[in-house]
Amino acid sequence: MKEGYVIDTSGVPNESELQQINKLARRSLSADEVFVFSVVLCDNEIDRDFERFSxxxxxxxxxxxxxxxxxFDHSMKGRDQVARIFSCQVEKPDGQTTTYGEPYVRVRARAYMPRTEKNKELITEIDxxxxxxxxxxxxxxxxLCSVCGADRKQEPCExxxxxxxxxxxxxxxxxxILDGAADAYEWSFVAVPAQRGAGVVKAFSNQEKGGAAMDYDSVMKSLTTGEAVTLSAEQAEQLHSYLQNLQQIAKHGQDHYEQLLKxxxxxxxxxxPDMKGELxxxxxxxxxxxxxxxxNKAFTGQMDRLFPPVSQIEAPSQKEVAPVADFDKFLI
Ligand SMILES: [Zn+2]
Structure with a gap:
């Protein structure tokens, strides 16, 4: 399962592939207008997260x-939809077995992309x-737990x-064991090496709950599972406005803090007065x-003692001034 990888870049579709492509394409494309390649999307091998598909x-x-x-890179901006899967099959490459001794099985997809100026660079890179x-x-x-078979989503086991x-x-x-595939989202080319080893990117858990309103707890929970997550465009948008809101609140807090310092x-x-402002x-x-x-509170107390509120009609002689000795306990 790991991340998938391109295995074949033959480039030109055959007649039946072209038919499949044209079922998906907006207009009828000819064989020399498209670039085709194969991608292994996932398999039944145990990945680095100790998970595998059934x-x-x-x-x-x-x-x-x-x-x-x-x-590209699960990018939600610009929606550069560069390639599309037109056929997909489960295959058993000859004689290969998994680390747990069963026949190795993988999902191999055939994908196409139009040979446009915009895609030219990417096609060259894939090729x-x-x-x-x-x-x-x-x-x-x-x-499912591979040891006892418990469905970890329903019942925890030890x-x-x-x-x-x-x-x-x-x-x-x-x-x-990841079983009962419910939905497939986008797939993407991984351009950043740091993302390698992330394994198959699991769905953002929020999505599985029907896209409930995103709150702090659910965001943090999803981001701290130690697993890679992927977001739908809608979720990315939700997360973006959530973070924007937090940023706004943080800005108010920062402004208040700076004012408090001043x-x-x-x-x-x-x-x-003997202490310099900068210090x-x-x-x-x-x-x-x-x-x-x-x-701030201590200084406010001292201010009140040093400069008590004076009534306009009060005679200056009645003004109370706290004895100097009292200030000592406020000295820092
Ligand atoms: Zn178990």
Whole structure:
């Protein structure tokens, strides 16, 4: 399962492939107008997340991926829909077995892209083997424990992915079997090497719950599972406005904090005239918000003592001034 990869760049479609392509294309394309290649989308091998697809899930995915669009880096901006899968099949390459001893099975897709000026560079890169890796997004109904068979989405079990368990005289590495493929999303060329090893990009968990309103908890939960996530355009938009909103709130908080620092320094100039403003600011910046609030409160107290509110009609002689000794306990 890992990420998928381009395996064949023969380039020119045969007659029956051209028919399949033209079922999906907006206008009838001729063989020399399209570039075709093969991609292995997923397989039944255990990936680095200790997960694998069941053979049944692969069968379903082969059907779900027909017509799906391939893009760059799961980019949701610009929607550069560069390639499209026109046929997909489950195949068993001769004699290959998985690490757990079963026949190796993979989903192999045939994809096409129009030979346009815009796609020229990408076609060259795919042809040259530079754009080799792809990642695919999908959602599954069941995540089964390979040791006890429990559906981890319904019932937790004590087995942990990647750990070894002794069963029926054998040591088994626990992995999760992704079963009941429910939906297939876009697939994309992975241009950034850092994304390699991310494995098959699982669907953003929010999607599986029918795209419920995105809140802080669900976002954080999805982003901290230690697994790669992919977002639909709609979810990316939701996340974007959510972050924008947070940014707005953070900006208000920052403005308030800066004002608090300024006010505190201004008061310090009055109650601690010997201390330079810059030094006070430096000290305050070393404190956290709650501590700055405390200092501000202490200075406010001193200000009230030093400069008590004076009534307009009050005689100056009645003005109370706190004794100097009292200030000592406020000195920093
Ligand atoms: Zn288990």
């Amino acid at each position: 053979n049944q899930a692969l069968e379903t995915m082969a059907k779900l991926y027909v017509g799906k669009t391939g893009i 040259a083997g530079i754009k080799k890796e792809v990642s695919v997004g999908c959602s599954v109904a069941h995540t 087995h942990q992915k990647g750990r070894s368990y002794h069963r029926k005289g054998k040591d088994l590495i626990c992995h999760h 006010d505190t320094v201004r008061m310090a100039g009055l109650v601690q 006070m600011m430096k000290m305050l910046r070393g404190l956290d918000y709650a501590e700055v609030c405390q200092v």
